[in-house]
Amino acid sequence: MKKPILSLTALLSLTAAAVQAEEVHVYNWSDYIDEELLTKFEEETGIELIYDVFDSNEILETKMLAGGSGYDVVVPTGTFLQRQIMAGSFQPLDMSKLPNHENMWDVIQTRTEPYDPGGEYSINYMWGTTGLGVNVGKVTEVLGEDAPMTSLSLIFDPANMEKLASCGVHFLDAPTEMIPAALTYLGMDPDAKDADSLAKAEEVLMAVRPYVQKFDSSDYINALANGDVCVAFGWSGDVLQSRDRAAEADNGVEIAYNIPEEGALMWFDQMAIPVDAPNPEAAHVFLNFIMDAQNMAAASNYVYYANGNLASQEYLIEDVIGDTAIYPDQSTLDNLYTVTPFGPKEQRTLTRLWTKIKSGI
C-alpha cells in the first residue's frame, strides 16, 4: 500500500508546482474573443489559461481597487484604465518581452496616449464607437422615409422621440457615454465637465427622458434583435451583434448601426497587468500572443470589433475591414472624439445628475 500513496503525493506536489509556474488568469469582457484562440494559446505555450469574464467596467474597477484579484491580465476601457493607473493598480509592461508590439497601429496608439501616456502600462485590444442602433423598418414606419437615422437628432429631438416612444427607445445606462453625446448634439465640447455644460446636457436629456423606455447597457442587444425596441443608443459591436442575431432569427427585423454624423465617442479596451499579478511572466507571454497579427485578426473576425493592430489588417475578412461601421473611413474617423475621465468630485455630480435624469429625483 505504500507505493501508490507515495506516487500520489509525488503527483500532487508535481501538479502544485505546475500550478504555480504555468498558469495565467485572464479577465476579459464577455463575448469578446474567439474561444479557439484560448486553446491555441495553451497548445503553443504550454501555459494553462484560466479565462474569466465580466460585463461592466465598474465590476472590474472594484476588483482592481480592492486589490488581490488574482488576475494576470485585465481589460479596462481607456478612461477607467487612466484612473486605475493613478490609483497604482497596474505594473509597467516589459517591452523586451513583447516583440510583437511592433505590430501595433500608431493611429490608435496616438489616440490612447491621454489614458496611458507612452503606452507604458497597456496595449490596445479592441476599440469601437458609440452610436445609433436602428430598426430600419419600424423607424421608417414611425418617422417616414426621411427619418434622420444617421443624426443625433433622432434621439435628442423631442419631436422625433415622442413618435419613437411608441416602438421603444433604449439609452445606455452610462452617463459618461450619454452626456458627451448630448453635448455633441448641442455642438459643444463633448469632454466638457463644468457645471454650465453639464446643465445644458441635462436639459437635452430631460426633454427626451419621458420617451425613453429603459436605460440599460446590455439588454438592448436582444431587445433590438427581437423588435422590442426600434432605437438603441449603444456600442458598435453590440448593435452589430444584434443585427446578426436578427438576421439569424430571420424575423423580418433589419438592424443598422450608424455613427452619428455630428461625431461619436471612440473608446478603447486596453489590456494591462495588475501590480499584484501572480504570474506577470505568463501575462507578458499572453499579451505577446494576442499581439500576433494572425491571432488578433482571428479575434476581430470573430467579435466584429476593430483592433489596434496594424499588421492584423491583412488577415481580416472583408465583412470586418470593409464595414465602415467597424473600420470607419478617414472622414468619419476624423469626426470621432475621445473623452477624459471625471475626477471624484465631478464624478459625484455626474452620477447625481444621471440619477435625476433617470428617476426624476
Added chain:
Amino acid sequence: MRRLILIALPYLWLLALFLVPFLIVIKISLSDVALARPPYMPQLDLSAGLAGIKAFFSELDFENFFFLTTDELYWRAYLSSLKIALVSTLFTLAIGFPIAYGMASAPREWRPTLMMLVILPFWTSFLIRVYSWMGILSNTGLLNNFLMWTGIINEPLQIMNTEIAVYIGIVYTYLPFMILPVYSTLEKLDDSLLEAAEDLGCTRTSAFWRVTVPLSKPGIIAGCFLVFIPALGEFVIPSLLGGSQTLMIGKVLWEEFFNNRDWPVASAVAVVLLAILIIPIILFQRNEQKQREAEQ
C-alpha cells in the same frame, strides 16, 4: 462546561460572520474617499505603533452620514424601498395565507406532495426564474401575446420595466417564505378548538377570524419578516424587471459603490439600512421570546 460551549458556538458564529464584517463597514463609513488601493483613507498603520493607531482614529468622522441628509435622493430611496417591501409583504400574505390554509386543510397524505410543490421552484436558480419573468412580461412576451390572441387587448400592456413588474417579481420570489411558516403553525392547530368555538355559538367565519387567525399569528409574523427584510434591500429584481424610475436603496448603494467609487458613502448607506432593519428584527425577537415563555 458543555452548556457553555453550546452557547458560545452561535455567538462565535455571530461574531465572526456578522459583527466583525459590520465593524469593518462602519470603519469604512467613517473614512474619506481616496484615489488609492483600497479607495479610502486612512489605512491603519500598525508599524507606527500607538501613534499610528491614534492618528488613524483622529481621521475618522461622521461626515458621510451628514452627507446623506443633504440630498433628498437618499431618504426618498429609503422610503420608496420601505413602501415596495411593505406592499409586497402584504401581497405575499394575501396570497400565501390562503395557500397555506388550503395545504393545512388538505388530507394528511397529500401534504408532503403539496409541500414539495411549494419548495420545487428553489431547484431552479433564482436568477433564471427572474429572467423567465422577463420572457413572460415583456411587450412581445407570453402574457401579452396570449392577451392579444384572446382579443382582450389590442396594444401590448407595458408591464416590463415598471414598478408592477417589480412587485410581481418580489411577490413571486418570496411567496414560499410566507407559505412555509404560516403552514407550519396552521398544521399544528388543534381542530377541536374550532369545534369548541362552534359549540359555543361561533359561525365558521367568526371561528376562523377569532381562533385560526390569532393562533397562526406567530407564523404570519415570521413569514412577514422573512419577506420584508430581504425585499427591503432587494437589488436584482428591481434592476432586471424594474424601469429606471424604480428607486430602491439597493440600487443607490450599487451606484455609490460602483459608479462613484465612494466606498465610505456606500458604507454609510449600508449602515443606515441595517439600522432600519434592526428595529423589525428586535421586534421579531421579542415576539419569539414572548411566545417561548408562553409555551413554558
